[in-house]
Amino acid sequence: MAALDHPRRPLSPTGRPPFPAAGHPPHSTAALMMRGIFQEVRARLSAPPRNRAQEGQTDSMSHATQDRAAPAPETDLLRWATAGSVDDGKSTLVGRLLHDSKSVLADQLEAVARASSGEGPDLALLTDGLRAEREQGITIDVAHRYFATPRRRFILADTPGHVQYTRNMVTGASTAELAVILVDARKGVVEQTRRHATVAALLRVPHVVLAVNKMDLVDYAEPVFASVAEEFTGLTAALGIPEVTAIPISALAGDNVVEPSAHMDWYVGPTVLEHLETVPVGDDAVAWEPTRFPVQHVIRSGDARLYAGQLAGGVLRVGDRVTVLPSGRTTTVVGIEVLGVPADAARAPQSLALRLADDLDVARGDLVVPAGAPPEVSRDVTAAVCHLHERPLRAGDRVLLKHTTRTVPAVIRRIPGGRRLDLNDIGEVTLRAAERLAFDRYEDNRRTGSFILIDPADGTTLTAGMVCGTPPPFVPTPHEGERDALG
Amino acid sequence: MTAVGTGTRHPVPGRLGHLDVLESEAVHIIREVAGEFERPVILFSGGKDSVVMLHLALKAFAPASLPFPLLHVDTGHNFPEVIGYRDRVVARHGLRLYVASVQRYVDEGRLRERPDGTRNPLQTLPLLETITRNRFDAVFGGGRRDEEKARAKERVFSLRDEFGGWDPRRQRPELWQLYNGRHAPGEHMRVFPLSNWTELDVWQYIARESIELPEIYFAHDREVFLRSGMWLAPGEWGDAKDGEPVERRRVRYRTVGDMSCTGAVLSEADTVEAVITEITASRLTERGATRADDRMSEAAMEDRKREGYF
Numbered sequence: 001m002a003a004l005d006h007p008r009r010p011l012s013p014t015g016r017p018p019f020p021a022a023g024h025p026p027h028s029t030a031a032l033m034m035r036g037i038f039q040e041v042r043a044r045l046s047a048p049p050r051n052r053a054q055e056g057q058t059d060s061m062s063h064a065t066q067d068r069a070a071p072a073p074e075t076d077l078l079r080w081a082t083a084g085s086v087d088d089g090k091s092t093l094v095g096r097l098l099h100d101s102k103s104v105l106a107d108q109l110e111a112v113a114r115a116s117s118g119e120g121p122d123l124a125l126l127t128d129g130l131r132a133e134r135e136q137g138i139t140i141d142v143a144h145r146y147f148a149t150p151r152r153r154f155i156l157a158d159t160p161g162h163v164q165y166t167r168n169m170v171t172g173a174s175t176a177e178l179a180v181i182l183v184d185a186r187k188g189v190v191e192q193t194r195r196h197a198t199v200a201a202l203l204r205v206p207h208v209v210l211a212v213n214k215m216d217l218v219d220y221a222e223p224v225f226a227s228v229a230e231e232f233t234g235l236t237a238a239l240g241i242p243e244v245t246a247i248p249i250s251a252l253a254g255d256n257v258v259e260p261s262a263h264m265d266w267y268v269g270p271t272v273l274e275h276l277e278t279v280p281v282g283d284d285a286v287a288w289e290p291t292r293f294p295v296q297h298v299i300r301s302g303d304a305r306l307y308a309g310q311l312a313g314g315v316l317r318v319g320d321r322v323t324v325l326p327s328g329r330t331t332t333v334v335g336i337e338v339l340g341v342p343a344d345a346a347r348a349p350q351s352l353a354l355r356l357a358d359d360l361d362v363a364r365g366d367l368v369v370p371a372g373a374p375p376e377v378s379r380d381v382t383a384a385v386c387h388l389h390e391r392p393l394r395a396g397d398r399v400l401l402k403h404t405t406r407t408v409p410a411v412i413r414r415i416p417g418g419r420r421l422d423l424n425d426i427g428e429v430t431l432r433a434a435e436r437l438a439f440d441r442y443e444d445n446r447r448t449g450s451f452i453l454i455d456p457a458d459g460t461t462l463t464a465g466m467v468c469g470t471p472p473p474f475v476p477t478p479h480e481g482e483r484d485a486l487g
Numbered sequence: 488m489t490a491v492g493t494g495t496r497h498p499v500p501g502r503l504g505h506l507d508v509l510e511s512e513a514v515h516i517i518r519e520v521a522g523e524f525e526r527p528v529i530l531f532s533g534g535k536d537s538v539v540m541l542h543l544a545l546k547a548f549a550p551a552s553l554p555f556p557l558l559h560v561d562t563g564h565n566f567p568e569v570i571g572y573r574d575r576v577v578a579r580h581g582l583r584l585y586v587a588s589v590q591r592y593v594d595e596g597r598l599r600e601r602p603d604g605t606r607n608p609l610q611t612l613p614l615l616e617t618i619t620r621n622r623f624d625a626v627f628g629g630g631r632r633d634e635e636k637a638r639a640k641e642r643v644f645s646l647r648d649e650f651g652g653w654d655p656r657r658q659r660p661e662l663w664q665l666y667n668g669r670h671a672p673g674e675h676m677r678v679f680p681l682s683n684w685t686e687l688d689v690w691q692y693i694a695r696e697s698i699e700l701p702e703i704y705f706a707h708d709r710e711v712f713l714r715s716g717m718w719l720a721p722g723e724w725g726d727a728k729d730g731e732p733v734e735r736r737r738v739r740y741r742t743v744g745d746m747s748c749t750g751a752v753l754s755e756a757d758t759v760e761a762v763i764t765e766i767t768a769s770r771l772t773e774r775g776a777t778r779a780d781d782r783m784s785e786a787a788m789e790d791r792k793r794e795g796y797f
């Protein structure tokens with residue numbers, strides 16, 4: 001196994017320092033600038049930096065033979081995604097993170113070493129698993145990787161940076177609770193960084209991390225980091241992303257990925273892994289949204305009918321008064337079964353089956369909500385969309401719309417500016433569905449506020465939609481392209 | 488905000504652990520298939536992943552019975568213990584089982600035995616023909632993205648063309664939990680409810696739910712011999728060659744496949760808890776430790792998947 005480890009640099013120092021006691025304050029632009037001012041003071045106060053290279057020498061092989069720390073039997077789960085422009089180092093970061101957190105097993109490392117062309121293992125190959133990706137040296141499709149530390153489990157989507165594969169980035173980011181957006185320290189914020197930051201904002205990924213990568217190529221210089229961070233936080237503020245944590249890293253050398261860097265004592269914030277381990281997980285927030293239960297399937301058991309589905313928000317209790325949409329009939333929950341086991345209450349995102357008091361006509365696609373807290377019910381929807389297919393989307397197009405568990409025909413009424421939407425375009429559309437839909441705004445509930453558009457001819461997924469609301473009454477404008485496709 | 492309702496204030500369950508989240512997600516996927524497809528089928532090999540998948544499917548429709556049949560692609564070189572287990576499970580739950588027999592294809596001359604004796608790649612044709620003949624439109628597989636780097640790229644709903652092929656460059660975007668089940672006649676969907684599970688998750692879930700497994704997953708004494716670094720057991724598929732001494736060893740299996748290419752690991756782990764301890768400390772992945780078929784080339788799995796393999 002030792003023969004596998006012939007890295008250019010020691011891959012990881014030993015003697016992991018203890019974690020900081022709590023989470024770290026967000027790194028606002030102001031905080032970043034303050035850091036410059038205090039840098040000198042702190043440099044004098046702080047202990048001499050650990051010598052990474054020396055420590056690495058004493059026992060640089062040990063990481064591969066150490067046991068993985070066993071994760072607790074039940075821990076919480078963080079879903080996160082990488083983002084950023086092509087070659088900014090996303091896959092290398094992921095490889096480094098997996099490697100330094102000891103989540104790479106010997107045979108995987110051996111396979112990667114065999115496939116690498118350079119002297120050391122190319123850690124990006126841990127996720128770039130397709131033949132075409134390895135031939136071209138880029139990521140084409142999302143790779144999902146799974147790893148755990150004693151504190152938390154992670155589901156990671158490593159996404160492609162190439163503009164042509166933006167749809168795959170959207171796939172990876174749609175369920176993420178956190179996105180790490182990488183920027184090459186030498187290049188700064190580029191067009192694809194903006195695009196991915198925009199997608200993250202649109203998808204409302206709750207936490208955004210900026211990783212300023214390849215710090216090794218800019219002498220680990222703080223001003224480079226500070227200027228990239230400032231430009232980026234300017235961008236994210238404009239996009240409405242509330243908070244960004246900025247971390248200077250070298251994915252290749254491992255600085256501030258798992259272990260604190262020995263080259264950047266001016267940085268006192270968390271490493272990437274420390275941040276991933278401590279960022280609050282959104283499960284509670286999901287559970288307390290207004291209750292939403294899309295019916296997936298009707299289970300018949302003798303004379304009884306149970307409505308199966310997964311809670312998409314909030315809690316349900318036996319005895320709750322509920323309304324079934326879009327019909328609008330109200331009834332009472334008389335039983336909850338969580339996968340065959342009776343329960344008094346359930347919370348999102350549990351899958352369960354409901355028994356209702358009255359014999360209503362409830363079918364797949366209906367939405368059960370608390371009586372008195374209904375969402376919007378309408379055939380007309382305005383949404384922010386990301387177009388995902390080579391075939392453009394135009395006003396007048398007839399599509400299928402899948403929203404929660406309901407699929408209905410719909411027509412695109414209007415695309416502001418009369419534009420058509422091409423592959424990877426982000427825009428707004430107004431559409432009308434053949435039946436009434438019960439939906440929330442995407443910002444209020446990611447599940448009841450999202451939909452996809454499907455080409456009825458061949459089933460292709462065309463567009464991802466995030467509901468903004470119902471459109472204002474249509475006012476014709478003289479502008480040619482603003483014409484309502486229905487009128 | 489709290490839920491609106493006039494019901495009694497039952498206490499709400501606490502925050503969900505990762506196994507609950509994974510279980511709930513898998514059940515959601517299984518029920519989506521029930522909602523969107525006419526003729527789904529569950530691939531069932533008796534391996535731990537398919538056992539867990541079946542367990543989840545049974546829970547998804549409780550108290551009603553499972554609305555799908557099972558399909559086993561029988562290489563003819565299976566572990567007898569696993570076939571016995573399969574038949575017990577089918578009987579216990581009153582399920583319908585289809586068997587696609589590789590042996591029959593070999594006997595009829597429609598498939599030719601490979602020189603190395605492995606029948607793993609031979610499973611693809613019987614699988615695809617059984618799918619076509621029975622017009623199955625959704626085929627559940629127990630594949631996990633964690634298993635292998637080509638699988639790591641696969642969608643939960645993975646469209647297969649009329650030749651059963653997987654084209655990694657033409658995968659549909661898959662957003663949120665909105666799975667697109669649309670397909671043209673002749674195409675079918677492979678569906679992977681365990682996409683986001685790891686080997687450890689599977690074992691912890693088996694422990695939590697007290698799920699019965701074929702006994703070969705636990706340490707037992709067996710005649711084995713070493714070939715290319717793998718402990719193989721002699722059987723109908725073949726025997727040790729000269730220079731491959733057969734020894735009696737205490738072993739267990741980490742994966743269950745065709746006997747000709749599934750290796751045992753030396754192990755003392757004879758309970759679920761001991762297995763969990765063992766795999767937590769293991770420095771090899773399950774496929775790396777036990778599968779000869781994946782060692783053939785860097786892209787062996789991708790190539791097989793392109794041809795229609797599981």
Ligand SMILES: Nc1nc2c(ncn2[C@@H]2O[C@H](COP(=O)(O)OP(=O)(O)OP(=O)(O)O)[C@@H](O)[C@H]2O)c(=O)[nH]1
Pocket residue numbers: 084085086087088089090091092093124137138139140159160161162213214215216217249250251252253
């Ligand atoms: N010097 C240096 N090189 C790096 C660093 N991180 C990544 N690289 C190199 O940058 C190149 C691109 O890295 P990848 O990880 O493949 O980039 P990516 O962002 O995943 O690219 P796509 O997935 O194709 O968008 C590789 O040659 C890496 O070795 C770093 O911190 N320092």
Ligand SMILES: [Mg+2]
Pocket residue numbers: 090091092124138139158159160161
């Ligand atoms: Mg990459």
